[in-house]
Amino acid sequence: MNLIINGITNSSFSEFETQLEKMDRKDLVYFKLRDLQINYCQGCWDCWVKTPGICAIKDDYEQILSRIPSADQLTIITPILAGYESSLIKKFKDRLIPMIHPYIEIYKGEQHHRQRYGKTPDIKVIVLEDEDTTDEDIATLTELYERTSLNLRNKLIEVVRIKKGAEFEHVLTDI
Amino acid sequence: MSLLIFNGSPRGEKSNSDIIISWFMKDITSATTVYLKKVKQHESIIEEAKSFDQLLFVFPLYVDGMPAQVKHFFERMNQHKEVFKGKEVSFIIHSGFSEAIHSKNLEKYLYRFADIMEMKIYGVFVIPGSEGFRIMPPRMTAKKAKQVAAIGRDYQRNIPFQKEVKAALEGPLVHSKSQAAYFKIIQKLGLSNLYWDQQLKKNKAFDKRFDAPYSE
Numbered sequence: 001m002n003l004i005i006n007g008i009t010n011s012s013f014s015e016f017e018t019q020l021e022k023m024d025r026k027d028l029v030y031f032k033l034r035d036l037q038i039n040y041c042q043g044c045w046d047c048w049v050k051t052p053g054i055c056a057i058k059d060d061y062e063q064i065l066s067r068i069p070s071a072d073q074l075t076i077i078t079p080i081l082a083g084y085e086s087s088l089i090k091k092f093k094d095r096l097i098p099m100i101h102p103y104i105e106i107y108k109g110e111q112h113h114r115q116r117y118g119k120t121p122d123i124k125v126i127v128l129e130d131e132d133t134t135d136e137d138i139a140t141l142t143e144l145y146e147r148t149s150l151n152l153r154n155k156l157i158e159v160v161r162i163k164k165g166a167e168f169e170h171v172l173t174d175i
Numbered sequence: 176m177s178l179l180i181f182n183g184s185p186r187g188e189k190s191n192s193d194i195i196i197s198w199f200m201k202d203i204t205s206a207t208t209v210y211l212k213k214v215k216q217h218e219s220i221i222e223e224a225k226s227f228d229q230l231l232f233v234f235p236l237y238v239d240g241m242p243a244q245v246k247h248f249f250e251r252m253n254q255h256k257e258v259f260k261g262k263e264v265s266f267i268i269h270s271g272f273s274e275a276i277h278s279k280n281l282e283k284y285l286y287r288f289a290d291i292m293e294m295k296i297y298g299v300f301v302i303p304g305s306e307g308f309r310i311m312p313p314r315m316t317a318k319k320a321k322q323v324a325a326i327g328r329d330y331q332r333n334i335p336f337q338k339e340v341k342a343a344l345e346g347p348l349v350h351s352k353s354q355a356a357y358f359k360i361i362q363k364l365g366l367s368n369l370y371w372d373q374q375l376k377k378n379k380a381f382d383k384r385f386d387a388p389y390s391e
Binding site: 009040041042043044045048049050051052053054065066067068069070081082083084085086087088090091093094096097101102103104105106109110111116117132136137140143144147148151 | 184185186190212214235237238239240241242243244246247249250252253272273274276277280283284287288291292349350352355358359362367368371374375377378380383384385386387388389390391
């Protein structure tokens with residue numbers, strides 16, 4: 001199963017979204033974050049110390065979270081806003097912490113959290129660039145996801161760039 | 176100079192960010208603090224920012240970056256560039272990890288963000304090991320409090336920060352092999368998790384600590 005997380009914040013990429021939503025493949029499970037009721041992580045840590053693995057906030061997020069341990073791939077779709085991934089995607093990521101455990105271990109020579117689940121899906125990132133996006137922005141974003149993969153002990157498959165106005169059909173075929 | 180401080184913690188008033196801000200303000204004559212946890216207030220905060228010429232953001236590291244509420248505010252700022260252009264900005268990132276490496280990618284981005292916003296960046300300060308600042312006895316945090324106060328003083332006087340103070344706050348990028356080995360022993364003895372175990376026990380959740388409710 002491939003979980004597609006659409007973190008586009010408005011209708012600026014409507015052509016891309018139309019094509020994306022037309023895809024009819026049984027292995028895809030699609031979530032459009034801006035159409036879901038998802039609150040921000042409030043840092044209460046109930047998911048670590050009160051109800052281990054379960055978030056205290058009851059909203060649409062659980063539909064996504066509950067599918068993550070059994071997914072093979074997590075596909076993050078984000079526009080570049082102010083040189084970084086969207087706040088919608090960041091909100092999705094902040095609420096991933098029920099996936100990890102408060103205990104700290106040494107992993108690859110650094111401190112990392114113990115994992116709550118045996119496996120987590122590998123990550124693919126599809127980046128929708130704006131006119132001002134630089135190669136350095138993409139390098140920073142790639143490094144960010146390398147860090148996230150290290151924390152979740154999975155693999156970063158790749159970061160795919162779609163430049164403003166460029167063809168994207170092949171990206172959807174390879175999703 | 177008039178200073179506006181943004182507390183970017185999702186916990187708001189009861190946060191380690193708030194403690195760090197109180198350290199920063201020790202020798203500062205006046206500053207205004209606003210909270211970013213409520214995104215509905217972001218537009219009015221941008222309005223308020225107009226009358227300040229120095230900004231400071233303080234927030235915890237959340238999943239390798241800034242809390243999403245802070246990113247939401249950055250996106251609003253980006254839509255009001257004219258308000259922020261030419262202002263001076265500084266950032267303090269704190270995290271529960273005791274190594275600085277976890278915050279380095281975000282540090283890099285914050286320089287880029289200031290560049291996009293055409294703001295003058297004063298510095299990005301990384302403070303590892305922040306979990307529990309709020310509950311630690313003051314003598315345990317006295318050294319860090321003093322270092323943060325020194326940065327605050329220099330910032331308001333508009334003189335460059337002392338590089339050795341920034342480096343001392345930040346500590347090592349990663350621990351040395353011997354430190355990592357020491358941590359492994361502490362971990363085996365179950366001593367590295369005392370804080371968490373105490374919390375889990377208090378909530379009667381200790382036996383459920385390894386629960387994986389969404390397993391296949």
